Amino acid sequence: MTDDLRVIKTKQQIKTAFLDLRATKPVNRITVKSICELALINKSTFYAHYQDVFVLADTLQKEAIDALFDGLTYKDSLLTDPSTFIKQMPEQAPLMQPEVAILFRDESDSLYEHMAGKLLEYYMPAAMTPEAEIRLAFIIGGATTTMKRFMQSKQYSPELLEATITQLIKSLT
Template sequence: MAKELTESRRTRYTRQAMQDALIELMRERPLGAITVKALCERADVNRSTFYAHYSSIEELLHDIEDETMAWVTAALDQLLRQPNLAGIERIIEQICRYIADNRNHLQVLMSPKADIGFQQQLLGLIYSRRGVAERMQSGARDTTEAQMRMRFAVSGSIGLIQYWLSTDLAASPESVARIILTMALPEADPPEADLPEPSRPQ
């Protein structure tokens, strides 16, 4: 049992080292320019170790994306169980704190450097949740307006998070959560905090 636990910890550590190395390299160069050799050198593992876990660099990236999607799925399910705005706001704050805690990975995953398919998959996941749609469409006069409200809220929220990440999280998670809440749900109060102004050219 102790040996299995040690091996499991070692496996998790090795995978994390390779994930971190890939994210670091994606900050420096396009995904297509990253070789297994460069990744192994950055992660301090040998090629046989890499291929024991992944068949390609792309598969490693998808592993990172899948872990993120699994967390978002769980967070959405928790959000939909909340009976009131206070509960929803707490969950959105948790999501924003998760983003803050994992900024190194998410700054890359949510940027043009990453696979645009991941961002589309994230949108699709949110759109597919019936409870999300119902809450975002409250107050709409018809189905067309309801759909436009939902897409504006979801796309706007993701755009806001991308901007927040690009500022290296200059605003607090609580401020961003409050803006997302009031943008997505018409019955929420106006936001009380502002995001930083973009820098102006000198």
């Protein structure tokens, strides 16, 4: 069932207000009152849609990750063509701006954990042996952690990162 236009507009106002505040403040410094003032709504309206600021933040983060993940062109290639998948990630980074950057400001670990979770959901079939499940979790966790570290530190060349992760994934699949 789809929300009516009033609900859609109200949620958009709340989201916009939250993003404006989140651009300059950590989540724990954002209040329902400040969101409501910016969104021009009552607190009761906010609470009709969200339990608190943290639930709102989590909801918006999950929506942003879903949209980002859906936009990944080569998400099918992690296990079959890891090189293409890894090359794609930095190319997809501009798609993460600015909303994802704002939502995950000071929380890059959370961003990568959400992405690893989406990859696990996507790749894990309903029936999988325990060994295969462990191997898949290891591949995805290792690849996302390594990519996070590289993207933050820039201590390795993209070519070295791609070649090494590709070699590791191929040896495990």
